[in-house]
Amino acid sequence: MSEAQDSTAVAEMENMLRQEGRRRVAGNTLAFLRNHAPFNKMALEAQQLFADKAQIVFYPAGSEIVGPDAGNVRFFYMIESGKVQARQSGEVTVTEYSILSLGAGECFPIGAVTAGRPSTNSYTALEDSFCYQLPAEDFLALLATSPEFNLFCTQYIASLLDQSRCQLQLQFAQKASEQQTLNSPLVGIGSRSPITVAPDTPLRQALQTMSAAGVGSLVIAGEDCKPVGVFTRSDLLDRVVLADLPLTAPVSQVMSADPFRLEEHATAYDAMLAMASQGIRHVLVTDAEGKLTGVVSERDLFALQRVGLRQIRQSIDSARNIESLQQSAADVRQLAFNMLAQGVGAEQLTQFISALNDALTRRVIQLNLENHPFDGVEWSWLAFGSEGRDEQTFSTDQDNGIVFVVPDAASTMEAQAGPRVDALRQRFLAFALDVNNALDRCGFPLCKGNIMASNPQWCLTLDEWKDQFGNWIRVPQPDALLNATIFFDFRPLFGKVELAEAMRRYLLELTASNPMFLRAMARNALDVEPPLGKIRDFLTDLEPDHPGKIDLKKYGSRIFVDVARIYALATGVHNTNSVQRLRLSSQRLSIKSDEINAILEGLDFIQLLRLQHQYLEGEPGTQGDNLINPDKLNELDRRILKESFRQARKIQTRLKLDYQVN
Numbered sequence: 001m002s003e004a005q006d007s008t009a010v011a012e013m014e015n016m017l018r019q020e021g022r023r024r025v026a027g028n029t030l031a032f033l034r035n036h037a038p039f040n041k042m043a044l045e046a047q048q049l050f051a052d053k054a055q056i057v058f059y060p061a062g063s064e065i066v067g068p069d070a071g072n073v074r075f076f077y078m079i080e081s082g083k084v085q086a087r088q089s090g091e092v093t094v095t096e097y098s099i100l101s102l103g104a105g106e107c108f109p110i111g112a113v114t115a116g117r118p119s120t121n122s123y124t125a126l127e128d129s130f131c132y133q134l135p136a137e138d139f140l141a142l143l144a145t146s147p148e149f150n151l152f153c154t155q156y157i158a159s160l161l162d163q164s165r166c167q168l169q170l171q172f173a174q175k176a177s178e179q180q181t182l183n184s185p186l187v188g189i190g191s192r193s194p195i196t197v198a199p200d201t202p203l204r205q206a207l208q209t210m211s212a213a214g215v216g217s218l219v220i221a222g223e224d225c226k227p228v229g230v231f232t233r234s235d236l237l238d239r240v241v242l243a244d245l246p247l248t249a250p251v252s253q254v255m256s257a258d259p260f261r262l263e264e265h266a267t268a269y270d271a272m273l274a275m276a277s278q279g280i281r282h283v284l285v286t287d288a289e290g291k292l293t294g295v296v297s298e299r300d301l302f303a304l305q306r307v308g309l310r311q312i313r314q315s316i317d318s319a320r321n322i323e324s325l326q327q328s329a330a331d332v333r334q335l336a337f338n339m340l341a342q343g344v345g346a347e348q349l350t351q352f353i354s355a356l357n358d359a360l361t362r363r364v365i366q367l368n369l370e371n372h373p374f375d376g377v378e379w380s381w382l383a384f385g386s387e388g389r390d391e392q393t394f395s396t397d398q399d400n401g402i403v404f405v406v407p408d409a410a411s412t413m414e415a416q417a418g419p420r421v422d423a424l425r426q427r428f429l430a431f432a433l434d435v436n437n438a439l440d441r442c443g444f445p446l447c448k449g450n451i452m453a454s455n456p457q458w459c460l461t462l463d464e465w466k467d468q469f470g471n472w473i474r475v476p477q478p479d480a481l482l483n484a485t486i487f488f489d490f491r492p493l494f495g496k497v498e499l500a501e502a503m504r505r506y507l508l509e510l511t512a513s514n515p516m517f518l519r520a521m522a523r524n525a526l527d528v529e530p531p532l533g534k535i536r537d538f539l540t541d542l543e544p545d546h547p548g549k550i551d552l553k554k555y556g557s558r559i560f561v562d563v564a565r566i567y568a569l570a571t572g573v574h575n576t577n578s579v580q581r582l583r584l585s586s587q588r589l590s591i592k593s594d595e596i597n598a599i600l601e602g603l604d605f606i607q608l609l610r611l612q613h614q615y616l617e618g619e620p621g622t623q624g625d626n627l628i629n630p631d632k633l634n635e636l637d638r639r640i641l642k643e644s645f646r647q648a649r650k651i652q653t654r655l656k657l658d659y660q661v662n
Contacts, residue, residue, distance in 0.1 A: 036105035082129025190296035199252035229255030346607035372431035379404035380495035401458035476520040522659035525562035530645035602647030
């Protein structure tokens, strides 16, 4: 045998031995996998994929396997033998543990390799250890092909969601506790913009100021903003009317001089004690220089203790005027915040807010019906958009309309029908205008797009609504698709429910027979994608007017809502709430419950973040927005938000396949 032949024979032998070695290793790996969940429940092909792609690597005791400084994680690890310690890095709590010992069969770092980012934990071999290393790309392939492995990782993400909720609740509970106790500093209680006049202000002008502002008291302050007196409505009788004092007299002549005051750092308890001991109903709040910064009333202190569901419902149902309902609206917001602190989920919380807002809206309607009677007329007040879906957050404007039926329309001559409809519509429009303005006073801003019942476009007869729906569905132009996303999420708030049910039946019958419309809706829903970057975690430059921020409604919850609406219309689901729509339609579409639960977890977390942001970041008395800066989130919230957006992408992918949208 020649030297060349010898070399060839040796190479073939080495190659054969290597192949045999790989087969033995793969065989051993398969045997190992069969003893550990979730691999023991995976299909043989999936186990073989892991066995073929994974390599076993030795780590001596004390050596770091992977950590935050190693960059984006390149491998998924499974411990074959030995012990590995997981230790949190940094100050942010991202798991329920700080140090955790892992043994044979356990895996890490699942969240990091799924998200393609650095690990937040350090993993160190406690003793001589062997670990299987599966490259990240093979891990993702396994995730996509093995339902068992996907479920294992999804449940892991769900546990992170629970941890994040605990953090949110802890943060809110602390703030709620601060706001609810009498230990709260006065700087956060009562009016921060008290009405003041100068001491030489004529009484007539002072009274006009009180009337215009709708207050029962005035603070008299000098040019240096330091309070020198208080004048109340009760002073008016004794000191002005009975004393026959001319209204040209200066207010300083009748004010209570040297009013009681407390500095901002004093507590609500201090103010309550002062009111009890001094026999006063208002305490002035000053800064360290003695300048007026606020007024705390007896009513403000009472409000700290009275925000409960039963009390709010009673106050709404018994309200005699809009002013009373304004306070109830503020109480709804405070109670919702307290419930958030107690750990109520976003789904239940948004439904709760909607339910109380429904009660408040119904009371506003009842009060206005006293001036606009519609006896003998069948009609219903409709809620659209987020209110129609039972998904109101702390920040919401009005989206409403009216459906009505002209009495005895069937027996009316055609020539007379038009004038009768128009006459009745004008009465409803006048009524709706009063309701819309009253709701605005209660904290529900007028819709900038004029989607309100006082707009003739949305104050229609039952037949006109059906015609409108039919036109949008048969000719799905961009405007029609936009309207569908608002008006197809409707439910009745007041009046004859059967009219809304008739609209719903007509809508579902029509959409079921128009697959092209649903496809157009699907294409429209896919116009917006989750803000996930290929290099960065998030795309934060999608809103030119708000660089560095993400609109959680536009790029987050809306994606889930749009898909839920399409699947509901396609499967004949009558519900309008997005979570209910997804749950019910997923059953009819045979979508696995594990898959839909993970999607709902993503929606729930985004809604929680919106509620948190709107309450904590919003200015008092103003509507909060949905714009968050992801860099200001803690590490855990960033991770979960990214996973939530991945769930949004996942359901969009399913929609894309279902409707063959390119």
